[in-house]
Amino acid sequence: MKRLSRFRRHKAAGPLLLLFALFTIGTTFQIADATTTPALTAEARTAAIEEGKQLFLKGCSSCHGLNAEGGAIAPSLVGVGAASVDFQVGTGRMPMADMSTQAMRKKPVYNEEQVQALALYVASLAPGPEIPEAATLNYERDGSAAEGGELFRTNCAMCHNFAAQGGALTQGKYAPTLMGVEAKHIYEAMITGPQSMPVFSDKTITPQEKLSIIKWIKAAEAEPQLGGASLGRVGPVTEGLLVWTLGLGLLIGVAVWLATKAR
Amino acid sequence: MTARERIAGNVASYVDDRTGAAKWMKKNLTKVFPDHWSFMLGEIALYSFIILLLSGTFLTFWFDPSQREVVYEGGYAPLEGLKMSAAYASTLHISFEVRGGLLMRQIHHWAALIFMAAIVVHLLRVYFTGAFRKPREFNWIIGVGLLTLGIVEGFLGYSLPDDLLSGTGIRIAEAIIQALPLVGSYLAFFAFGGAFPGESFIPRIYTVHVLLLPGIFLALITVHLMLVWYQKHTQYPGPGRTEKNVVGYPLMPVYMAKAGGFFFIVFGITAFLGAVASINPIWLYGPYTPGQISAGSQPDWYMGWLDGLVRMSPPLETHAFGHTISWNILIPGLIVPGILFTGMALYPFIESWVTGDKREHHLLDRPRNAPNRTALGVMSLTFMIVALLNGGNDIIATNFHLTINQIMWFSRIAIFVLPPIAFIVTKRLCLSLQRADRDLVLHGRETGRLLRMPSGEFVEVHEPISPEKAWLLTQHEQNPPLALEEVDSRGVRRPGVIKNKIRARISKANAEAVPKVSVEDLKEIEHH
Numbered sequence: 146m147k148r149l150s151r152f153r154r155h156k157a158a159g160p161l162l163l164l165f166a167l168f169t170i171g172t173t174f175q176i177a178d179a180t181t182t183p184a185l186t187a188e189a190r191t192a193a194i195e196e197g198k199q200l201f202l203k204g205c206s207s208c209h210g211l212n213a214e215g216g217a218i219a220p221s222l223v224g225v226g227a228a229s230v231d232f233q234v235g236t237g238r239m240p241m242a243d244m245s246t247q248a249m250r251k252k253p254v255y256n257e258e259q260v261q262a263l264a265l266y267v268a269s270l271a272p273g274p275e276i277p278e279a280a281t282l283n284y285e286r287d288g289s290a291a292e293g294g295e296l297f298r299t300n301c302a303m304c305h306n307f308a309a310q311g312g313a314l315t316q317g318k319y320a321p322t323l324m325g326v327e328a329k330h331i332y333e334a335m336i337t338g339p340q341s342m343p344v345f346s347d348k349t350i351t352p353q354e355k356l357s358i359i360k361w362i363k364a365a366e367a368e369p370q371l372g373g374a375s376l377g378r379v380g381p382v383t384e385g386l387l388v389w390t391l392g393l394g395l396l397i398g399v400a401v402w403l404a405t406k407a408r
Numbered sequence: 409m410t411a412r413e414r415i416a417g418n419v420a421s422y423v424d425d426r427t428g429a430a431k432w433m434k435k436n437l438t439k440v441f442p443d444h445w446s447f448m449l450g451e452i453a454l455y456s457f458i459i460l461l462l463s464g465t466f467l468t469f470w471f472d473p474s475q476r477e478v479v480y481e482g483g484y485a486p487l488e489g490l491k492m493s494a495a496y497a498s499t500l501h502i503s504f505e506v507r508g509g510l511l512m513r514q515i516h517h518w519a520a521l522i523f524m525a526a527i528v529v530h531l532l533r534v535y536f537t538g539a540f541r542k543p544r545e546f547n548w549i550i551g552v553g554l555l556t557l558g559i560v561e562g563f564l565g566y567s568l569p570d571d572l573l574s575g576t577g578i579r580i581a582e583a584i585i586q587a588l589p590l591v592g593s594y595l596a597f598f599a600f601g602g603a604f605p606g607e608s609f610i611p612r613i614y615t616v617h618v619l620l621l622p623g624i625f626l627a628l629i630t631v632h633l634m635l636v637w638y639q640k641h642t643q644y645p646g647p648g649r650t651e652k653n654v655v656g657y658p659l660m661p662v663y664m665a666k667a668g669g670f671f672f673i674v675f676g677i678t679a680f681l682g683a684v685a686s687i688n689p690i691w692l693y694g695p696y697t698p699g700q701i702s703a704g705s706q707p708d709w710y711m712g713w714l715d716g717l718v719r720m721s722p723p724l725e726t727h728a729f730g731h732t733i734s735w736n737i738l739i740p741g742l743i744v745p746g747i748l749f750t751g752m753a754l755y756p757f758i759e760s761w762v763t764g765d766k767r768e769h770h771l772l773d774r775p776r777n778a779p780n781r782t783a784l785g786v787m788s789l790t791f792m793i794v795a796l797l798n799g800g801n802d803i804i805a806t807n808f809h810l811t812i813n814q815i816m817w818f819s820r821i822a823i824f825v826l827p828p829i830a831f832i833v834t835k836r837l838c839l840s841l842q843r844a845d846r847d848l849v850l851h852g853r854e855t856g857r858l859l860r861m862p863s864g865e866f867v868e869v870h871e872p873i874s875p876e877k878a879w880l881l882t883q884h885e886q887n888p889p890l891a892l893e894e895v896d897s898r899g900v901r902r903p904g905v906i907k908n909k910i911r912a913r914i915s916k917a918n919a920e921a922v923p924k925v926s927v928e929d930l931k932e933i934e935h936h
Contacts, residue, residue, distance in 0.1 A: 246811075290485060290486045290488075291485070291486060291487055291488045291489050291490050294486050294487065294490070294694060295490060295694075298572060298694045298697075298700040298702070299697075299699060299700050302572075302700065302701065302702040302703065303700075303701045303702065303703055304703050305703060306702055306703040306704050307572060307573070307692055307693050307694065307702035307703075308689075308692045310704075311703075311806060312702075312703025312704050312802060312806060313703070313704070313801075313802035313803075313805040313806045313812045314812075315811075315812060315813060316811050316812075316813055317805070317809075317810070317811030317812075317813075317814075319805070319806050320703065361486060364485070364486050365486070365692070368486075368692075370686060371503075371510070371686065371689065371691070372503075372510050372514055372685075372686035372687070372689060373514070373682075373683060373684045373685045373686045374684060374685045374686060375686050375689070376685060376686060376687075378689070378692060379704050379803055380573065380702075380704050380705065380706045380803075381573075381688070381706045381707060381708045381709065381712075382704070382706050382709075382712075382799075382800040382803045383803075384521065384685075384687050384688070384708070384709070385521065385708065385709025385712060387681070387685060388518065388521040388522060388525055388681075388709065389525060389709070391681070392518070392521070392522050392525065392677065392681055393522070393525050393526070393529065395677050396452050396522070396526070396673075396674060396677055397445070397449070397529070399670070399673050399677075400445040400446075400448040400449065400451075400452070400670070401445040403445070403448065403666055403669070403670055404443055404444055404445035404447075404448065406443075
């Protein structure tokens with residue numbers, strides 16, 4: 146101990162200690178942070194883009210063109226951004242099953258890694274909206290359900306219905322239900338505006354407000370069926386149907402029973 | 409005489425000495441009513457009305473009919489801290505904090521839907537059996553009045569909570585008021601106490617919903633029932649039943665027990681629905697703000713046909729002298745319902761004008777024996793169902809993967825094409841059923857037993873039907889069409905030739921029937 150304390154007032158002690166402290170903090174942070182975002186090295190990125198390009202040429206280029214420039218039946222993907230690819234392919238909408246009015250949500254064709262590769266490839270063509278990082282999607286912490294509900298009713302309910310159950314649009318198009326949709330995909334839909342949906346830029350609805358909307362949707366999804374069977378949360382149509390079938394059915398059945406003569 | 413009988417007798421005479429009720433009760437408690445399940449449909453409506461009065465009174469204890477702005481601090485987190493009207497906040501309070509409040513709200517709303525549905529099926533029974541004929545025309549009109557007021561009362565009721573859906577409905581009501589030419593905008597300002605939404609509408613409709621309309625309902629229902637009592641109930645035809653008698657059971661004890669029991673069953677079924685099925689989940693709709701709207705905004709079913717008519721109307725507008733006439737709202741929202749309900753109210757008089765029949769009728773018609781009336785009923789029903797389906801066109805579109813435009817175009821065409829087809833098909837069906845009745849009386853019932861004759865021929869054995877059944881199938885009247893001569897006995901042309909021609913033409917169509925089996929027909933058969 147005495148030998149060490151002799152160096153206490155050495156000229157280099159201060160800077161050395163500072164270096165040591167910085168090193169410790171930096172390493173600790175690196176280890177702690179490593180789990181959230183694995184940084185892609187330049188080589189890995191190039192490789193992924195190449196893989197994405199190969200996937201694109203096989204699965205997408207027949208409609209979207211060999212260089213994603215678009216064609217008669219499909220739009221150009223230059224500048225749509227990684228977020229758009231992640232939404233369309235990640236929810237199984239792309240590749241489309243058939244050329245109907247609207248791409249339907251279905252089981253994704255590509256796995257997560259392939260979606261990432263496709264997204265990186267498309268993003269490499271021209272800059273566009275990026276996939277939101279998981280750390281920025283902490284809606285439970287950063288959102289407010291009440292504010293989200295207000296925003297939802299003002300901006301979303303007109304198509305997606307008051308309880309996010311979806312609704313009809315013109316010519317067979319529709320706003321899908323938001324029940325069971327991942328937070329990431331909801332966020333991506335807002336920033337990219339897929340199909341008939343408008344884009345809600347960060348100036349219209351700030352990122353924090355977007356998280357509030359997601360928080361409200363998730364709260365609506367988790368809400369128990371207060372007051373009994375929810376009847377689909379689509380308003381009075383199902384209520385009327387129930388009254389004319391079960392309600393009047395039971396009542397008229399009882400009337401018939403009461404008017405039956407005893408044998 | 410036992411002690412119990414003596415005490416009961418003493419109480420009875422005490423009351424009778426002071427009210428003179430014994431004579432009245434002796435007469436009325438033994439009054440006979442015919443027994444049939446379809447005579448109990450109106451009862452469902454009556455009992456639902458009582459349930460509505462009881463559950464509605466409960467709701468008024470906590471409901472605050474005010475559009476005063478408050479900040480929500482109740483227990484429902486997704487609305488916490490939002491600005492809303494006191495009406496909406498108090499409805500949330502009833503739903504989440506008042507013990508049994510949500511159940512009562514749901515019972516009240518389900519009872520309203522059942523009330524309206526029961527009125528409609530009751531009306532259909534009365535119509536298709538011809539129970540509205542003399543002397544019951546006034547009661548028919550009262551019934552049509554109750555139906556109309558029921559639609560208004562229901563609409564005002566679900567408008568009270570001031571949630572997003574009800575506000576949307578009020579907005580449409582305002583649009584319909586405004587569509588009235590010339591006076592529309594003034595009336596709208598008068599109703600809302602200024603511009604929409606204002607702060608007076610909910611307090612105003614609250615008074616109408618809980619005081620004025622229930623009062624009118626009570627009065628009309630009382631008259632409705634008193635007339636049934638006074639005119640006696642109609643009965644289905646059958647052996648021993650005539651225009652002069654009523655075959656059935658006495659009020660006491662049979663119908664007292666049946667009706668009393670039925671009330672509790674109706675209450676039970678309504679409470680069951682209120683307990684297991686959510687209705688009007690206002691907390692999900694959110695508070696009303698004119699800037700918001702939800703996809704799939706629909707009215708309750710009894711308004712759905714109106715919404716359907718508005719949804720299918722093409723965007724027609726006329727601009728003249730600085731005024732806009734919105735035909736797209738005026739025609740489906742006011743003119744068509746006005747014609748329909750006026751026609752319905754006047755139908756008993758129209759039918760008697762066509763048939764020239766001014767006699768009293770206490771025996772009901774079998775629907776097939778009045779083919780024109782039945783066909784007209786099915787025709788109107790078809791019109792209403794097409795309109796109602798189009799009212800839910802967006803829900804149908806999303807659930808059955810159709811396009812809303814196709815449904816709209818289908819409705820636009822079907823509303824004109826399907827009702828006449830329904831008329832023709834129903835009339836043919838009725839006449840075919842008459843023909844089947846005739847065959848049944850003449851040749852008996854097919855037994856399904858095959859008999860081989862000595863000649864090798866196969867025949868099916870027919871069994872004669874019972875005399876009771878034969879009576880039922882032949883008891884109805886078949887009146888010839890009106891004979892309206894163009895010239896009177898002295899060869900002078902009568903006035904109103906065109907009117908009479910039309911009347912004779914309709915009367916002829918109305919009298920179309922397969923001749924029922926006559927005694928001569930049966931005698932002729934016996935000769936074979």
